[in-house]
Amino acid sequence: MRRRAAAWIAIYLLLVLAPQAVLLLGEVPPGREFWWDFSMALGFAGMAMMGVQFALTARLRPLTAPFGIDIIYLFHRYLAWIALALVLVHFGILWLGYEEALGPTIDPREAPWELTAGRAALVLFALAVITSEWRKLLRLEYGLWRYAHVALATLGFAAAVAHILGIGYFTAAPVKRVLWLSVTLVWVLLLVWVRVAKPWEQKRHPWRVVAVRPERNDTWTLALEPDGHAGLKGFSPGQFAWLTLRGSPFGLREHPFSIASAPEDLPRIEFGIKALGDFTGRIGEIRPGEVAYLDAPYGVFSIDRVPDAAGFVGIVGGIGVTPMMSMLRSMAARADRRPVWLFYGNKTWEKVVFREELEALRSRLDLRLVHILEEPPEGWQGETGHVTRELLERHLSPELRPRLHHFLCGPPPMTAAAEKALHELGLPAHRVQTEVFELV
Structure with missing residues (x-):
């Protein structure tokens, strides 16, 4: 797996650097000053990175x-900032040192179209990054943001290609234009795959809601069964799905949720969904019989990925328990007696989701259940506060810790504190795995 990861990183670097090499083939314009050539290189690198962004979300x-996929989406998010920075520096160098190259005016009615296209691409890319990074602060509804993000990214990319071909610097030769247009075609086909082909496949394999039941802490269990097809294939406990309810799979209204049920329960699958935002706040209104669409399964947050582990530790907070429920239910169905420690943080005792089922699972598993409450009830004898190194030391023996695989899922402050505590305890990095709590 590490070799595959290294290979993909190498492919990414190749895709970003390849345009630079292509531009040097055949007839090359005479070199100018260092900063001019450096600016051109940054522009092409930023453009290549923006193009590869489509692949990262495909x-x-x-x-x-x-x-x-959670790490890929995080990678996509950070690389968008880097690509935008490269393009901004490209523009900044020209603005500070080669102002004549930017034309006499920025008025699109009078400026050369290729320069206007470049400025439009820069603005569109900046808006795509800014509205994604601060979507909640800007109070952008999720569905509206999805539409805007796709439109901004696609139009920005088209404007950038037009700018590059219109300027013609390094790309005047017919063979280079063909190469750039070919690369552009690949990115367009990738967009068609994501926005047309995949939704079409989901449309052909619908699901039906068979149950919606309330849990503690404004959480709902949503159960689905396949409608006219076999259901999920290759599902491992702990993975997640992109779910569409009350809408078309073409409508950009899908949301990622961890699957709470076990593969042994297929074809039926269940989600644990907390009523938090625009979409989830209405989850209790869903009724049995309604149509749903899934793109699944995804994720590497699973006991099946670490068959050599002597046991498992789950450190979760709130609804972050959902993927662990899938793993625990699967272990119970498989009669897997490897030891499990579940450190489960919540604000109050009444907010502990799946509380009764977790207690019942203790009779079927070698499960040590450690509840951690911020506001414990009177007479509480368990752990309080937050996950700390001292708390983990009280429950995990130093001899066994390195042989256990640790799964972390919950609010970012909680997982960051848990990662720090495990690092201080000397846990090897490959034995600690964190699920990104929010993909978007």
Whole structure:
């Protein structure tokens, strides 16, 4: 798996650097000053990175398998900032040192179209990054943001290609234009795959809601069964799905949720969904019989990925318990007696989701259940506060810790504190795995 991960990283670097090499083939314009050529290189590198961004969100299983799609999406997010920075520096160098190259005016009615296209691409890319990074602060509804993000990224990319071909610097030769247009065609086909082909496949394999039941802490269990097809294939406990309810799979209204049920329960699958935002706040209104669509399964957050582990530790908070429920239910169905420690943080005792089922699972598993409450009830004898090194030391023996695989899922402050505590305890990095709590 590490070799596959290294191979994909090498492919990414090749895709970003390849345009630079292509530009040097055949007839090359005479070199100018260092900063001019450096600016051109940054512009082409930023453009290549923006193009590869489409691949990172295409949910290509060979690409996501070594890392997990949550890490790929995080990578996509950070690389967007880097690509935008490269393009901004490209523009900044020209503005500071070669102002004549930017034309006499920025008025699109009078400026050369290719320069206007470049400025438009820069603005569109910046808006795509900013509205994604601060979507909640800007109070952008999720569905509206999805539409805007796709439109901004696609139009920005088209404007950038037009800018590059219109300027013609390094790309005037016919063979280079053909190469750039070919690369552009690949990115367009990738977009068609994500926005047309995959939704079409989901449309052909619908699901039906068979149950919606309330849990503690404004959480709902949503159960689905396949409608006219076999259901999920290759599902491992702990993975997640992109779910569409009350809408078309073409409508950009899908949301990622961890699957709470076990593979042994297939074809039926269940989700644990907390009523939090625009979509989830209405989850209790869903009724049995309604149509749903899934793009699944995804993720590497699973006991099946670490068959050599002597046991498992789950450190979860709130609804972050959902993937662990899938793993625990699967272990119970398999009669897997490897030891499990579940450190489960919540604000109050009444907010502990799946509380009764977790207690029942103790009779079927070698499960040590450690509840951690911020506001414990009177007479509480368990752990309080937050996950700390001292708390983990009280429950995990130093001899066994390195042989256990540790799964972390919950609010970012909790997982960051848990990662720090495990690092201080000397846990090897490959024995600690964190699920990114929010993909978007």
